[in-house]
Amino acid sequence: MSDLISVIVPIYNTGQYLRKCIDSILNQDYPNFEIILVDDGSKDETTIKLCDSYASRHPNIVLTRKENGGSSSARNAGIKVAKGEYICFIDSDDYIETDMLSDLYRFIKKYHTRIVFFELEYDNYKGFNRPGSIPNEGVYDKLKILHYFLLGYWHSACTAMYNRKVFEHHLFPTGEANEDYIFKFNLICDEEKIAICRKNYYHYVLRNGSNTQSNCNPNNLDWLKHTKFVLRAIQSSSIYHSLQGEARYQYLISNIILCNKALLSMSKGFYDSSNTVYEIASKNLKACKKWIIKNPFLRFRYRLMAYIIMFSPSLYRRTILLLLSIKNKRHNCGK
Numbered sequence: 001m002s003d004l005i006s007v008i009v010p011i012y013n014t015g016q017y018l019r020k021c022i023d024s025i026l027n028q029d030y031p032n033f034e035i036i037l038v039d040d041g042s043k044d045e046t047t048i049k050l051c052d053s054y055a056s057r058h059p060n061i062v063l064t065r066k067e068n069g070g071s072s073s074a075r076n077a078g079i080k081v082a083k084g085e086y087i088c089f090i091d092s093d094d095y096i097e098t099d100m101l102s103d104l105y106r107f108i109k110k111y112h113t114r115i116v117f118f119e120l121e122y123d124n125y126k127g128f129n130r131p132g133s134i135p136n137e138g139v140y141d142k143l144k145i146l147h148y149f150l151l152g153y154w155h156s157a158c159t160a161m162y163n164r165k166v167f168e169h170h171l172f173p174t175g176e177a178n179e180d181y182i183f184k185f186n187l188i189c190d191e192e193k194i195a196i197c198r199k200n201y202y203h204y205v206l207r208n209g210s211n212t213q214s215n216c217n218p219n220n221l222d223w224l225k226h227t228k229f230v231l232r233a234i235q236s237s238s239i240y241h242s243l244q245g246e247a248r249y250q251y252l253i254s255n256i257i258l259c260n261k262a263l264l265s266m267s268k269g270f271y272d273s274s275n276t277v278y279e280i281a282s283k284n285l286k287a288c289k290k291w292i293i294k295n296p297f298l299r300f301r302y303r304l305m306a307y308i309i310m311f312s313p314s315l316y317r318r319t320i321l322l323l324l325s326i327k328n329k330r331h332n333c334g335k
Contacts, residue, residue: 005033005101005161006084009092010074012039015046017093017205022054022061025090030101035061036078041068072172072179075157079167087167089158093205100201104161111139111195114163115187117154120202131249131297139195143243145188150230150246151297152253155181158202166190178223185230189240216265216274220258224281227254249297252288255281256302259309263317278313285310 007025011018025035035058039051055063066077075089086105090096107116119134130152135144154160157172157180170187173179188194227250234240234247262278285292285306292298292306308316 002030002032002105003085004083005030005086005088005105006036006078006082006164007033007088007090007101008036008038008075008078008082009090010038010040010071010078011042011047011051011092012068012071012074013042013044013047014092015042015044015050018047018050020095021090021092022050024095024098026058027098028096028101029098030105033060033101034082034084036082037061037063038074038078039063039065040070040074041066069174072174072176076171076174079164079171082164085164087162087164088160090202091158091204094158095203095205097199097201097203101161103199103201104197107137107195107197108161108163111193113139113191113193113195114166115191116161116195116197117145118159118197118202119153119200120156120159120204121200123203123205131299134198135196137196137198139193141193142188142191143240145191145194145196146185146240146243147246149184149188150234150243150250152250155184156204157183158204160184176222176226177219178226181223182226182229185226185233215268215270216258216262216277218273218276220261220277221280223254223258224251224284227251245296248288248291249295252285252291252295252298252306253302255284255288256306256309259285259313260305260316263309263313267317282310282313 009021009025014021022035022037025033037051037055039048042048042051051063055061062081064077064081066074071091078089079087086108088101088104104116104118108114134153135148148154166187169190170183172183176182227247231244231247231251234243258277258281262274262281265274266278292303305316308319
C-alpha cells in the first residue's frame with residue numbers, strides 16, 4: 001500500500017472558497033491520504049458549517065479547531081496531528097490538480113529525496129517576473145536549489161511535498177509575516193538534495209483581502225527582516241559565499257516591491273503606516289545604490305523603478321496611477 005500523505009489546510013473565514021479547495025483534494029487520484037482541516041478561530045458561519053459538514057461526511061478528514069494565531073500557527077497545529085509519512089500544505093482559498101499527490105509521491109520515490117518542489121499557477125494574476133527559468137526535472141544539490149530560491153522560486157510553503165521527518169527540526173515561525181520565506185531557506189540549508197518537478201499543480205487564487213491585495217502595513221517589514229537575515233547568512237558562510245549576488249537580488253527586490261506597495265497605499269489614503277514602510281525601504285535602497293547598478297540578476301525594469309522610487313516618489317506614484325487608470329479603462333471597454 002502507498003504511504004499515507006497528510007494534506008494540511010489552515011482555514012480562517014474563507015467559506016466562499018473552501019468547498020472548491022477541499023473538493024480538489026478529495027478528488028485526488030492518489031489512494032491513501034488524509035485531510036487535516038485546521039480552523040484557526042473562524043468567525044464566518046459559512047466556514048464553520050462547511051468544516052463540520054465535510055468532517056462528518058468523510059472519514060479521511062480530520063477537523064481541529066484553535067484560537068486565531070495565523071497561518072503559521074495553524075500549520076504547526078496540523079503537523080502535530082498529521083499521521084502521514086509525507087505532508088503537503090494547501091491554503092483554504094486555493095485548489096490543486098487531481099494528480100498532484102500521486103505525481104509528487106512518485107518524484108520523491110524516484111529521486112530518493114525527502115522533499116520535492118514544484119511551481120504554482122496564479123489565477124487572474126501574472127505573479128512576479130523572475131529572472132531565468134525553472135530548472136529541468138531532476139534532483140539538485142542545495143547550492144543549485146538556493147540559487148533559484150533566492151531568485152524567487154518556491155517561496156510558498158505550499159509548493160512542496162515534505163517527508164514528515166523534516167518537521168522534527170523545522171516548524172513555521174509564528175507571529176511574523178512572510179514566514180514561508182525564512183522557513184524554506186532554513187529547510188533548504190539542511191537538505192543535501194531536493195527533487196524538482198516542472199508541472200504546475202497548485203492554483204493560487206488572488207482574492208480581495210488577501211496579503212497580496214491588502215494595503216501596506218508594518219507587518220510587511222518582516223519580509224525585509226528575513227531577506228536581510230538571509231543576505232547576512234550567505235555573506236558569512238564559506239559554503240554559500242558564491243550566492244551573494246542572488247541574496248543581494250532578493251534583498252533589493254523586497255525593498256523595491258514594498259516601496260511600490262507603500263506608495264500605492266498612500267495614494268489611496270493609507271498614509272501613516274505606509275509612509276513608515278516607504279521610509280525604511282527607500283533608505284535601504286539608497287544604501288545599496290552600487291548593488292542596484294551592478295547586480296547581474298536585477299532587470300532594467302526594476303533598476304529604473306528603484307531609482308525613481310528613491311529620488312522622485314511623487315513622479316512614480318503619478319505614473320503608476322496613470323497606468324492603472326489606463327488598464328481599468330481597457331478592462332471596462334472589453335466587457
